[in-house]
Amino acid sequence: MTCDFNDGWLFQKEGQPGESVDLPHDAMITEVRNASCRNGVNTGFFPGGKYVYTKYWKVNPEWLEKSVRVHFEGVYQNCHVFLNEVEVGSHKYGYTPFDIDLTGKLQAGENCLRLMVDNSLEPNCRWYSGAGIYRPVQLIVEEKQHIERIRVKTLAINPAVISVDVIGDSLEAVTVSICDRSHILYEGEPGKITLQQVQLWSDETPKLYTCIAKCKTDEKRLDFGIRKLEWSAEKGLLVNEKEILLRGGCIHHDHGVLGACEFWDAEERRIRILKDAGFNAIRMAHHPASQILLSICDRLGMYVMNETFDGWYVPKTYHDYARYFDECWKDDVRSMVESAENHPSVIMYSIGNEVSETATSKGIKVCRKIQDYVHGLDDTRPVTAGINVLLNVYAHMGIGVYRDKGEYQPKPLPPGKSYHDKKSGSAFFNAMAQKLGPLMFFMSKGRHGDKACAPAGDVLDIIGLNYASSRYDEDAKKYPERMMVGSETMVADLPYNWSRVKKYPQLVGDFVWSAWDYLGEACIGDWTYHSYKGLPLLAGQGMIDITGKALASMYYMQIVWGLRKKPFIAVSPLNHADETPTKGAWQFTNAIDSWSWEGYEGVKTTVEVYAAGESVRLFLNDRLIGCRRLKKFKSSFSLVYQPGVLRAEALDTNGNVIAQHFLGTAQKETILWAEAEKKELRANGQDLCYVPIEFTDKKHCLKPYIEKRVDIAVEGCVSLAGFGSALCKTNEVFDRNHHMAYRGRCLAVLRAKNEQGKAKVSISAEGVEPVVIRLEVK
Missing domain, CATH: 2.60.40.10 (Immunoglobulins)
Incomplete structure (x- = not known):
């Protein structure tokens, strides 16, 4: 039995009174942004903190003799878990799922589960991490002898042959059924199974089947796809024996106005918009994807490069994962692989991003060790890593390498300006890219760049090249057996990059930075107008902004791709014609x-x-x-x-x-246009309704010069989960009932409550007729 364990938690910030919340919950998005906080532009000036989550619930007496565990999809970060005031587990990394075993530890009647979450040591991440229990939680109650997991692999496709392993201790009388909805394709023992007349999974035909495994005491279900993956420098990346060119984009995990909260509807909307825009692949930057994201990519047909870490043992920020990399990397890699292995959408594992450690002999040994470990867990997918060639060149020279000022201390950095953290690693590269611009394209060429990335190229199944497409022609000739992927690129380089992807089978695709805009790394990619006041908040690097609107760069990519x-x-923008942007x-x-500039x-x-x-x-x-x-x-x-x-x-x-x-040009009359993307929600505390709001004419022609305050009032069985715009530099936040429109547009997200009934949403702005939206929660 798997139970939703998301509602009825008590949340408390350190030193403040508690409040009732439902999960997922992002504690960082409601922190007061502070220009002097150590996180700075990394998180959009949101500080960290210490938080406590508490849940009381009554335990069925029958559970005392069963296997009971709580499954956390993600808690950021450094959390300790207590049951009835006794510590029962802990977890450091904020991006991998983990279980807390409660078997034999529960008491009859009421029990108390408490999480102490510590995100106070900052900076610890190069982007907006969020904080707290930002992904869903499940309570799992089973017989002590139960099926732990099912593993399905595709062995052949003509005809379709799969292998099914049912994993658990001392399982008896195990049988499996393979079903296409209600139609049973196979019943019998696990192992090698031949299936007739099945449809193969791909991005164009994302067909899923269900495997039902049963034993005397348990039953588990698993959705899977039948998909054969092959890769070689001669033929490229093959899905079901057909070459696939990856039209890719990198994404972070946050959902804009929702912060880091992970909802099914938020992720489904994003992946659907990305696919409709022309992407057939995403790279999860720079940590493992959630189960929600992978399940949606399975259903919608989106290839995934799943990534482990932003770095290894060399820090990029003072308190980051590097401080416990040696202790934790194996568990976190295993967690990523086991959570991804049954998802046909996952076609590649990345074991690191811009790991300048690969410029050293020690780093190459680590690279090989991690790759071998991944292969031991799952040998059906290639392993890559994002190698920033120029960063490795500098690292060879001792430039841009992180150096501690004394022994590392796991405590808050001193206040004020008494500690200056010099840019290093990826942050160093980002600063250089801002100064050098197009010159970056050429600086990875030649023998120095070759020397900097050749060792990693010799180890990895597919070498990921970050901002190093100038190496494609050179390396395709010099290393004809080497496979490559443009793991991180700039949109302006796409014409060159895509022509090489089509030319060289060994170059399997291109992943632009970034497909969807995100919180943190604030204003690093934006064209910033100084008339906008406030702290930098968003990166401004997306082909699609945080409201889901495709920008001009996205249409440019569609043209280059031929779509x-x-x-x-x-x-x-004519309303900024007298300004020179940064x-x-x-x-x-x-x-x-837009050609509407009244x-x-x-x-x-x-x-x-x-x-x-x-x-x-x-x-x-x-x-x-x-x-x-x-x-x-x-x-x-x-x-x-x-x-x-x-x-x-x-x-x-x-x-x-x-x-x-x-x-x-839009007509003279201006209206406030708002439309709910769905009219009905389920009373589950999880369903979301997105409401784009725009200033337009009656034919819905946008007026981007209108940037005025919009107010929203919500009544009934929904709450306002987030409200904001795509403006990159602002002091406004997303948990208020008013926000300034940016380029004529803003976005509200509504969240269903747990009770059934009606909801009324009233939206207003000065000088226009208000809009009323009615929803039903069932």
Whole structure:
């Protein structure tokens, strides 16, 4: 029996009164942002803290003789677990699941489970980590002799042959059934099983089957896909004997206005939007993915590079995972592999990100040790690691390497400016990238870059190259047996990168940084306008912003991939025409798809057109603005704004029109547009309803120059889980009932309560008619 264990917890910050919360719960998102906190831009200036979670519940007397455990999907971080005031377990890493065994320790009647969570030692992460019990929790009650887990592997596909292992101590009379919904395909003993007329799993056909394992005392179910994975430098990455080119993007784990809280609906919405945008693969950066994410990728058809760590034994921030890497890495790697091995979506394991340790002989030994350990657990998937070649070059020279100022002390750093943490590792590289920009592309070439990454290339099944696509041609010739993946790249380099992915089978794909924007690493990629006041909050690096809106860079990628045939028109924001932004290295544009700028008539702007073809013509109200050759799928025009219609025509080498695209001005009248993405929710405390809110005309044409306060009031059986915008620099937070729209847009997320009934959501702003949305919670 598996029970939801998420409701009715008492949460308490250190030194503050307690409050009732339902899990998942992010303790960091409600902390007061502080410009002087040690986390700084890493977390968007959210500080850490110490927290206590307490749950009282009554135990069925029959459970005292059973196996009982609590399964935590993720607790950030350094948590100690107490049952009736006696410590029963602990866990350090904030991103791997763990179980707390309560067998034989429960008492009849009421019991108390308490978690002490310590995220006070900062900085300990390079991005927004969240804090507390931010992923779901389950209570699992079983007979003492039970099935621990099922493992399914695909052995062949023509015909389909799978192996089924049922794992547990002293199991008797074990049988398995393979089902397609209610249709039984096989019944019998576990082991090697041949299945007839089944559909194979891939990103295009994400077909799942169910394995039901039974023994005398237990029954377990597992959804799985039949998917054969092969890889070689000669043929590339093969899924079901067909070469796959990975149109990839990196994502962090937070969900914007929800903080780090992991909900099924939040993850399903994100993966669905990413897939609709053209991605067929994601890289989980830089830690293991949740079970929710992997299950959704199985169902929707999204390939996953699952990653273990941001680093190994060399710190990147003072209190990070490196301090207990030697103690914990094996358990955390095993946890990642065991939680991923039955998911057909997982096609690659990454054992580290920008691990400059690979520039040393010790680091290469560690690399081999971890890879061998992964292979011992699961030999059906290749192992990679994100190698930042330039970072390794610098590490060879002793530059950008973290050095402690004395012996490490696991206690808070001194306040004020008495301790200055010099940038090192990935943070050092990020700072260099901001200064050097496009030069970064070339600096990984040559013998120094080769020497810096060759040892890792000799060890890894597939070497991941971060910002080192300039090595592709050179390494494809010099190392014809080496497999590569662009594990982290910039969108501006995609034309070059994708042409090489198509050219070299040994180069299996490209993962842009980043597919979806995220909290922390604040303003590192954004084009920051100084008229926006406040602390940096979001990275500003996403092809899709935190509200789920695809940006111009995303459409550019679609054109380069060949998925979008029409041109795309993007306009530099006219409401900031008199400002010079601070430009981030990761975004190559701040232009947006709007020709609605009331009040900015006569203001000069730049119009960018992305297209496939030889050249492009731009018209305004049927007047030719100009004709430009396309360079790397892009051309730019300078013109003065006046209302009307922009038309872009993509031309072939003979001057024939291939395709065209229009961008028109909104009508005068402004309305507040808001629509719930679902009308019904389940009364389970977990269902979410997303409500995008925009200032538009009656035809839903966005007016991005309107940036005013929006208020929201919620009544009935839902609560406001988060409310905010995609603005990267602001002092606003996401747990208020009001927020400023950014580029004409903001987003509210509603959370179902545990009781049935009606809900009313009222949305208002000055100068427009309010909107009322009604929901039903069943």
